[in-house]
Amino acid sequence: MSTIVYQKPEGLTDVRMHYCPGCGHGIVHRLIAECISELGETENTIICAPVGCAVFIPKYFTYDSIQCAHGRAPATATGIKRVHPDKIVLTYQGDGDLASIGTAEIIHAAARGEKFTTIFINNGIYGMTGGQMAPTTLPGMRSTTSQEGRDPHINGNPIRVCEMLATLTGPAYIERVAVDSPAHVIQTKKAIKKALTMQQEGKGFTFVEVVSSCPTNWGLSATKAMEFVKEKMIPYYPLGVFKDMEKEGE
Amino acid sequence: MAKVIMKGNEAIAKAAILAGCRYFMGYPITPQNEVPEYFSRELPLVGGTFVQAESEVAAINMVYGAGAAGARAMTSSSSPGIALKQEGIGYCVKGEIPCVVVSMMRGGPGLGTIQPSQSDYLQATRGGSNGDYHIPVLAPGSVQEAVDFVKESFEIAECYRTPVMVLCDGLIGQMMEPVELDHEPTKREKVDLSTWALGHSPKGKTNTIINLDIDAPNCERENFRFFEEKYPAIEKNEVRxxxxxxxxxxxxxxxxxxxxxxxxxxxxxxxxxxxxxxxxxxxxxxxxxxxxxxxxxxxxxxxxxxxxxxxxxxxxxxxxxxxxxxxxxxxxxxxxxxxxxxxxxxxxxxxxx
CATH class of the missing domain: 3.40.50.920 (Rossmann fold)
Structure with missing residues (x-):
């Protein structure tokens, strides 16, 4: 007798993902599907795709889905969740989408305590457009619009989104995780599961930032990119829980 | 029902609620402020939802979401605010999201003035958003007609799955007139929500609102469909x-x-x-x-x-x-x-x- 110990979770389609080798999107997509499946919400979920590499999310998930305008997913999700308070609603956004053009939308959705979950992929660069400087590009990091490396005196400083949102009363849960190692992937799953569980319970706005990689636009191999996450990204974007309404209540 | 005297902006909001609009998202701007104010007060009384958005951009994108979820949703604004909504209107067009946008025109360009104007005719009819598209634009000539046209707009929006704009000069919003509120709009065929709307897909099926057609032939095919089917039908049936x-x-x-x-x-x-x-x-x-x-x-x-x-x-x-x-x-x-x-x-x- 053989037993299945590992398989594609329900919620993912059979469409082959277009993501580059070493990119974190595939990992996070899978974790989302696993969590939603385990919570029994596969038939009850609506996902909002961003503009960026994850714009093709509707092809990869079996959930009802919508492609949002650049940065506006939190506004669109607000409309959806207000109509369907009993559905699980997620936005999935990159750093250019969420922390640059969509800064107003994410801050105000969080401040209003909108009862959906945002998964924020921070890889410090614009992926789909070909490697331009993002609001989260590290000081000194090269991009196609900061070719000598980001100079804070010229290009400004990166934004730490979790820390910023944690100042607000509205959010129920904020955690930053990473997908550079198996241990961190497991923690990422826990964070996503926790956020979605709190959404299921109607607790409020939940936010999980995933520090991730972009080997193609970083100009690194898949392995080196994961090392870069560990050695450069995580020290600047420390992992941990920044807000937990359940703990505050204790 | 007897006529009541109402200010245009409030009559517009009331008409929308009577038409079954239960979601309004907007942002303050003169001369349309009584629209969101009325909705904020009256929508909760009928189980509806008012959201004061952080911007006109967010408001139209909330409407994009609420409309995509199958609800009757509306936003309103005035000239500079309608300029900001253009991005979202384009997304609603491409995503085929029924919704109503009330534009209460003031003088422009730029911040312009708060007094009435009709200087957004081209913005409304030629599309301030990007791409090849049209949206139905209704231009009421009185408060009564604003009431009637708001009701019609929801019907048109759902029949053709399109945003509809009600284009008023600021006078319509600010003027008080006797209005009959119980005129029934012409009922039109409505596309079944289970075939397209978020959260309405039958078990085992998926509804997706697609905005990006990375495949150019398909993007063109979709544009052709709008110009060969949707727009001729609107031109044939809705011109007034x-x-x-x-x-x-x-x-x-x-x-x-x-x-x-x-x-x-x-x-x-x-x-x-x-x-x-x-x-x-x-x-x-x-x-x-x-x-x-x-x-x-x-x-x-x-x-x-x-x-x-x-x-x-x-x-x-x-x-x-x-x-x-x-x-x-x-x-x-x-x-x-x-x-x-x-x-x-x-x-x-x-x-x-």
């Missing part, structure tokens, strides 16, 4: 206009909204002096009525608007004689008087009887 004293007319004004109402007084005065003049009042600006301009008895058309002549090219195209179209308008928040149109007609038409 009023003809005023046109039976024996040899000259005609062309005007919409409050300006048309002002011009009616000019028409009556000129008629009293023996001039055979009338008024064509487009009630839909897209689709633009073509039929009234097939009237070959008309020697000159005088376009009257509170802008610098934005409707003139539409009238020229419709009547086919560029040289026969004259224009008089005020702009930047100035409202023309009937006397100005009387004088203009007399001067330009050479005292014609």
């Amino acid at each position: 206009w009023e003809e005023f004293m046109m039976e024996d007319a040899e000259y005609a004004f062309v005007s919409y909204g409050t300006t048309a109402r002002i011009i009616k007084n000019a028409v009556k005065a000129l008629r009293a002096e023996g001039m055979k003049i009338g008024l064509v009042r487009p009630q839909t600006l897209w689709p633009f009525p073509q039929k009234p301009f097939e009237n070959k008895k008309i020697k000159k058309w005088i376009v009257g608007e509170m802008n610098m002549g934005q409707m003139v090219p539409d009238v020229q195209l419709a009547c086919g004689k560029k040289e026969d179209v004259l224009f008089y308008g005020r702009t930047g928040g100035m409202i023309p008087t009937p006397e100005e149109y009387i004088d203009f007609a007399k001067k330009e038409l050479g005292g014609a009887k």
Whole structure:
């Protein structure tokens, strides 16, 4: 007798993902599907795709889905969740989408305590457009619009989104995780599961930032990119829980 | 039901609620503030939801979400705010999201002024968003018509799965008039929510609202579908206009909204002096009525608007004689008087009887 110990979770389609080798999107997509499946919400979920590499999310998930305008997913999700308070609603956004053009939308959705979950992929660069400087590009990091490396005196400083949102009363849960190692992937799953569980319970706005990689636009191999996450990204974007309404209540 | 006296903005909000609108997202801007204020007070009483958005951009994108989720949703704004909503309107077009956008025009460009204007005719009818598209634009000429057109707009939006704009000059919003609130809109076929709306897909099926067609042939195919099926159907079924004293007319004004109402007084005065003049009042600006301009008895058309002549090219195209179209308008928040149109007609038409 053989037993299945590992398989594609329900919620993912059979469409082959277009993501580059070493990119974190595939990992996070899978974790989302696993969590939603385990919570029994596969038939009850609506996902909002961003503009960026994850714009093709509707092809990869079996959930009802919508492609949002650049940065506006939190506004669109607000409309959806207000109509369907009993559905699980997620936005999935990159750093250019969420922390640059969509800064107003994410801050105000969080401040209003909108009862959906945002998964924020921070890889410090614009992926789909070909490697331009993002609001989260590290000081000194090269991009196609900061070719000598980001100079804070010229290009400004990166934004730490979790820390910023944690100042607000509205959010129920904020955690930053990473997908550079198996241990961190497991923690990422826990964070996503926790956020979605709190959404299921109607607790409020939940936010999980995933520090991730972009080997193609970083100009690194898949392995080196994961090392870069560990050695450069995580020290600047420390992992941990920044807000937990359940703990505050204790 | 007896008529009630209501301010235009509040009547518009009330009409939307009566039409079943349960989601309103908006942002403060003069001269439409009574619209969100009314919704914020009244929507919760009927189980609806009002969200004061952080910006007009967010408001239209919330409507994009609520409309995509199958609800009757609406936003309203005024000129600079409508400029900000253009991105979202384009997404609603491409995603085929039914929704209603009320545009309460004020003087421009830029921050302009808060006084009434019609200077967003081109923004509304030519599309301030990117890409090839049209949206139905209804232009009420009174508070009553604003009430009726808001109700019609939800029907049109759901029938064709499109955003619909109700384009008013600020006077319509600010004026108080007696209105009948229980006019029923024409019921139209509605696309079954289970076939497209988020959260309405049958078990085992998926509804997706796609905005990106990375495959160019498919993107073009979709655009063709809009122009070959959706837009011709709207042009055929939804075009509206009023003809005023046109039976024996040899000259005609062309005007919409409050300006048309002002011009009616000019028409009556000129008629009293023996001039055979009338008024064509487009009630839909897209689709633009073509039929009234097939009237070959008309020697000159005088376009009257509170802008610098934005409707003139539409009238020229419709009547086919560029040289026969004259224009008089005020702009930047100035409202023309009937006397100005009387004088203009007399001067330009050479005292014609």
